[in-house]
Amino acid sequence: MLELLQQKLQALFKNLRGYGKLSEENISGAIREIRLALLAADVHYQVVRDICEEVKQKALGTKVLESIRPGDQFIKIFHDALIEYLASEKQGLLSERPLRILLCGLNGSGKTTTAAKLALWCKKNKERVGLVAADLMRPAAIEQLTKLASQIDVPVYAPEKEEKIEAFLSRALEQTKQDRLSVVIYDTxxxxxxxxxxxxxxxxxxxxVLPQEVLLVIDSATGQKGVDIVKAFIEKIPVSGLILSKFDGDARGGAAFSVKKVTGLSVLFLGTGEKVEAFELFRAERLVDRLFGFGDIVSFVEKVEAQIKEQSLAEIEKKIRSKQFGLDDFLVQMRMLKKLGPLDQLLSYLPGFPGKGQIEIDDKKLKRIEAIVLSMTPEERKNPDLINGKRKLRIAKGSGTTVPEINEFLRRFDSVRKLIKKFSSSKEGFKFPFFKN
Structure with missing residues (x-):
């Protein structure tokens, strides 16, 4: 997500924090670096010009507080300016029900996948949701949508053989009304x-269809071109909001900053990964905080809470307190962690995380650890102390790993287990992060 811009800005901020005072000279130098960083991220030139001018005027006209370092005060001005450019009064979908949503976009923008992601998001928010496969130009789109819908257990309304688009949409509209769905998403x-x-x-x-919402899906990699795409669509159809797809990729991401200011349309959602769960509401403050290296603890907690059930936490805590935490429990925790997505993406929500490419997170190593644990017998997973040299050879052969790898893993697990015992023996007990006991 905007890694290039993130790296450039954080390098700039490091220098800014060393300023003893803010002068017109060093402010101009900082503005020049900001301009280059935003242009490199493919932000629309008009937006770059406006942001830089606003930040410069505010920085020059702001009295430096004695209790705040000058560089930090400049960063705060820039931080607030970006939020102002990205923020919108509208967040999420309209409250009207039943709600009909028409999704549109170019091929390759991730529109069909986004339809399933939005459906799952609605379902998690207690909606009775359905999908309408209205892309008759690309037969594979109907098959793709049907497959994705089966993964999230959502009904799909598909055209009959050689059925014309107008007849199909009319039939699907009546059918969804009969089925009393609260949200219907049309993949055009x-x-x-x-x-x-x-x-x-x-x-x-x-x-x-007469939809209340027309959402345009834009590939985050389009940058400034995204503005032209949005303008072309809104000339012909009343688009009510935008969804930026593929926001987790290596794209420069300038579309996020460009489309709101130039077109006046709000970004409502972000597609943040390949999985159908990788979808979130767009919140300007959270995006800018992550961009500036301040982290986004709230989004991190939401991701964790979405995967970890309170019941599971209670069971694990009980085992920790009774000092029975074994490798089966460790495996459950590791799988929960994997459901949250790639580790480098997950850790990017935390304050101070260096960002993609600056620290190596080896997801393959987690798979090897999982293979090691699955190659053990139930007795060995319950009591790792049983694992001797002969057993290690068998486990290594079964998992496709080596005995030194198994030794290293068992050593690390033993350290964690000792730490858990220490906490469970204390008066306060073991405290789970982000959750109340």
Whole structure:
């Protein structure tokens, strides 16, 4: 997520914090670096110009407080300016129910996957949600949407053989009303590029469905080009909000900063990974905090809470207190951690994390550890002290690892177990992070 911009800004902030005072000269130098960083991230030139001018004027006109380092005060001004450019009064979906959502976008933007992600997000928010496969131009899209819907247990309404788009949409509209769904998401056709045929089909779909929300899916890698795409769509159809897909990739991500200011449309959601669960509400403050290296503890906690059940926590805590925490319990915890997504992405939510590419997180090593544990017998997982040299040879062969790897893992697990025993023996007991006992 915006790694290039994140790295450039944090390098700049490191220098700024060394300033003894803010002068017009060093402010101009900092503004120049900000301009170059934003342009390198493919932020629209008009937005770059406006942000830099606003930050410069505020920095020059702000009295430096004695209790705050000048560099930190400049960073705060820039931080607040970015939030102001990204923030929107509208967050999430309209409250009207039943709610019909028309998804549109170019081929390759991740529109069909986004439809399933949005459906799961709605389902988690206690909605009765359905998907309509209205992309008749690409047969694979119907198959893809059906497959994704089966993963999240959501109904799909698909066209019959050789059924025309208008007839299908009318039939699907009536069917979803009969099924009393609270949210219906229509995955419409896309093209490799904008053309009149695509826009006419969208207009037809809009006239039949009469959606309350029209959400445009934009690939985060489009940068400044994303502004032109949005403008072309809103000329033909009343787009109500944007979804930025593939926000976890190596894209420069300038679209996030460009589309809101230039088009006036709000970014409502972010697609943050390949998994259907990798989808979140767009919140300007959280994005800017992560960009500045301040972390996003709230999002981190939400991700953890979404995967770890309170019942599971209670069972694990009970085992810790009774000093029966074994490798089976360790395996459960590790799998919970893996569900949260790639570790480098997960740790990017924490304050001070260096960012992608600056620290190596070996997810393959976690798979090897899992293979080691699964190659043990139930008795060995319950009591690792039983594992002698002969057993290690068998485990190494079964897991495709080596005896030194097994020794290293068991040594580390023993250290963790001793630490757990220490905490469970204390008066306060073991405290789980982010959760109340």
């Amino acid at each position: 056709a896309g093209r490799l590029d904008l053309d009149e045929e695509l826009l006419k089909e969208l207009q037809l779909a809009y006239s039949v």
